Each structure stands twice: as C-alpha cells, then as structure tokens.
Amino acid sequence: MIDNDQSSLNNEIDSIAIDDEGTFRDQLSTVDKSGKRIWVYPKKPKGRFYNYRKYISYILLLILFVTPWIKVSGRPFLLFNVIEGEFILFGVYFAPQDFHLLVIGMLILMLFIALFTVVFGRVFCGWVCPQTIFMEMVYRRIEYWIEGDANAQIRLNKSDWTSEKIMKKSAKQILFFTIAVLIGNTFLAYIIGTDQVVQIISEPINQHWSGFIAMVVFSFSFYFVFASLREQVCTTICPYGRLQGVLLDEQSLAVQYDFTRGEPRGKIRKNQPVQDNTGDCIDCNLCVKVCPTGIDIRDGIQLECVNCTACMDACDEVMEKVERPKGLIRIASLASITNKKFNIINKRSIAYTIVLLILIVLESFLFIGRSELEVILLRTPGMLYQEHEEGVISNLYNYQIINKSDKEFIVDFKIDNGGDAIIEFVGQPPHTLSQKTTEGALFIKIPKDQLSGRKSDLELKAYNRDVEMASFSTTFFGPKN
Ligand code: SF4
Ligand code: SF4
CATH class of the missing domain: 2.60.40.10 (Immunoglobulins)
Incomplete structure (x- = not known):
C-alpha cells in the first residue's frame, strides 16, 4: 500500500518537475556533459535560518577548538589515540581491552544518527557536520569577504591577472592555508594530545619527524578539502550522504519544495498582470543560486541536498517581496505536503528506537561493571x-x-x-x-x-x-x- 502511494507520488512529482527541456535530474549539477567539473558559486545566503546556523556554528567551533585543551586530573578530557590504542572519553580512560565498549558506543552513535535522519532528515549535515560548518561558515565567508558575492567571484576568475586579482587570490589562499593548519593541528591534538602538539611545534623538527609529517599531511589535506574538493565531499565521497536513499521515507522531515503550492511555476514580469493559473513559485531561481551543492530543490529531495536551509531563506525573501505566504520551501515531510497522514512516530522510527535503547542499556551495564x-x-x-x-x-x-x-x-x-x-x-x-x-x-x-x-x-x-x-x-x- 505504502509502495503504491510512494510510486504514484513519485510519478506525480516527476510529471510536475520535468522542465521545459525534459532534463529532470538526468545529469549532475556539478559536472558538465564532457565530465568536467562545474565550479559552484553559491550566492551569499542571508536570512533567519542562516543567522541561526551562524550562531550554532560559533558554539560548535568553540567546542571543537577548546576541547583538546581541557584536562581532567592532568589528562585530556577527550583523546582518540588510535596509534597507541588509548582512548579518553569525557575524562574516562579506555584501554584496548575496553574495545568492545567503544564499538558499542560507535554503534549507538551511528544508530542515533540513523534514527535522527529517519525523523529529521539530513539536518546533521547542514547544521552540525564539521565539513559544512568549516566550508560554509568559515571558508565560504572568507571568500565572500575577499572576493565578493557569487557574480563578483565569477568576474574576478574570468578577469586578467591584475595586481588586484593577485592580491585577492594570494590573501585568500594564505588565509585558507592558515586555517587548514589550525584545523590540522587541532585534529592531531585529538589524537596525540595538546602537550605533544605543542612539543612538535616548539622543539626542533628532527626530534619529532613523524609528528611533523602528520601535521603537514593533515594541513594539506584540509586545505585541499576546503579550497578545492568542497561540496564534492558531501555529494560524492561522504558515505552518510549515500545512505539517504534508504534512511528517508515520505514521513521524514527534510527541506522540501511545496510543489502543490508552487506549481505550475510562472515568472512575474514588470508591468504585466500576474497570471491566475500559476502557482506561488515565480521561477526566480534564487533557491538554486544560493545552493552550495548547486541543485534545484524544486526537483524534490536529492542526495546532494545537505539541508542547509539556504534555499528556504532565499525563497522566504522572495515570497515576502511578492506578498505571498512564506514557507514555499520549508522543513516538511513529503506526506504533509501531499496532505497525507503525517506521523512522525512510525514503524521504522519505533524499531530504531527500541534497538537504540537496548544498546544504551547494554553499554551502561558493561560500563558500570568495568573494573578500574x-x-x-x-x-x-x-x-x-x-x-x-x-x-x-x-x-x-x-x-x-x-x-x-x-x-x-x-x-x-x-x-x-x-x-x-x-x-x-x-x-x-x-x-x-x-x-x-x-x-x-x-x-x-x-x-x-x-x-x-x-x-x-x-x-x-x-x-x-x-x-x-x-x-x-x-x-x-x-x-x-
Ligand atoms: S526561490 Fe522560491 S520562488 Fe524563486 S524559484 Fe525558488 S521556489 Fe520558486
Ligand atoms: S537544496 Fe536547499 S537545503 Fe538543500 S543544499 Fe541546496 S540550499 Fe541547502
């Protein structure tokens, strides 16, 4: 029954969303016909949700950079020393003999993320994931600050190498690399501790060759990820993104375009009357222009969507201008958009919750019985x-x-x-x-x-x-x- 509903719904969406050229989702938005990458220049987002994301990112960045420096009884508060098999979680030491506790802990985390995704969609990606936080809230903002908004960036890239362009590009890359070094060293501090990192930095290199090489590798890796790979990490590399197809169903909350309200889309032209037979979408394309993964949310839920809500902000601004209700793009379930019964507590979420609770009880039991x-x-x-x-x-x-x-x-x-x-x-x-x-x-x-x-x-x-x-x-x- 659910399958029939789902397929009829899919057909409905397909028929609505196929554009004039019939190219609905038959190609990646970041790759051209010859297989060459199309660089994404997202327009600078602004709005209510972007502001919330900024505040959350400040808190998360603070936690990320400060945590390695926190110590409990002279030992790190968090340490993931995979090299020596030493783990400290919230001040509690775990030896290799406690590996089963770590495995169950990881399973709990993964199941929690899966459960969270089933109910709330891919919110983790857009709002909590370090990749998105650094990309959108640090690197992208530096880019906007130095090179300007999307159009200015395109113009700059196409322009000849003047002294201004050299200055801007060098300043941007120097800042990018400096932050990559900071991230790399912080990442290393989570593995070997801040004391060791400080030693590697302050003492002669020949005393810490392996540590120094690790620092260089981490720094260049992060630089490559944020200066070059960018959204490709989310759209083609991250396994979590690949799992969306099996985790989401029509009851899951996600950033969605309300096609029942927006279609048929129709442009509003100056000095021309608004057509009665069109939906609320005025086909301004602003939701596409702000998207950091370059997709059109009006094509429905897509693997590339990281639920960053930038398109929601953009569309709300447009709706305000054309005096139509906000929320044409909003966080909703497909079932709620199609006026079907929306039930956040469904069989799948109940099953995941039961397994999650069993694992939490097992972990607590093993943890309490663990000897010092x-x-x-x-x-x-x-x-x-x-x-x-x-x-x-x-x-x-x-x-x-x-x-x-x-x-x-x-x-x-x-x-x-x-x-x-x-x-x-x-x-x-x-x-x-x-x-x-x-x-x-x-x-x-x-x-x-x-x-x-x-x-x-x-x-x-x-x-x-x-x-x-x-x-x-x-x-x-x-x-x-
Ligand atoms: S921003 Fe809103 S109105 Fe403009 S194209 Fe996107 S959905 Fe349509
Ligand atoms: S479609 Fe919207 S929510 Fe999804 S990644 Fe693009 S801008 Fe963000």
Missing part, C-alpha cells in the same frame, strides 16, 4: 616448570597490569586457591601509573605435594593495600604425579 584495574597473567612462552631441591615447583609468568583509574599505586597479588603457594616478583612489586599499562615478570612457587596433577588452575586477586581491585586466573604446570 585489569590484570593479564600468562605463563612465559617456551618455559614449562622448574623443579627445586626443596620439593617446590615454580612457573615463570609475564604480567600486564592496565590501570584505568586516575591513581597510581603498588599492586599486590594473592592466590585464592594455591595452598602454600607464594609469588615472587622479578625485581620490585609493580608500581602502576594512572591510565598506563605496567608490564613485568613473576614466579609462582607451589610445594610439589600440593599439586593435584600436571595442570592446575589458579584463581588470583590484585590488591591496592587491602582493597581488592581485580580478580583473574592463570594455569600452573608441574610434573605428573
């Missing part, structure tokens, strides 16, 4: 057992202590089921540092007559003074009785 100390005790490879003269059998072990707490302390091990077994550390007892892994070796010695067989299972506990911190097990090998 983890011990891995394994028999040293290649060693079996040693038999001593006094009738004692010993095994050599390697230990790894993962201290996820913000305290440092000396760890003591005790065997629960080892009879008169004793533990002898090789060197000093382990001194674990906060959020670090400590490694070492130890012997476990058990009187031969207390061994029940060739292999015994030992249950051990780790203590900080008298406080039990972790329990773990290992095996002990001895001679056949």
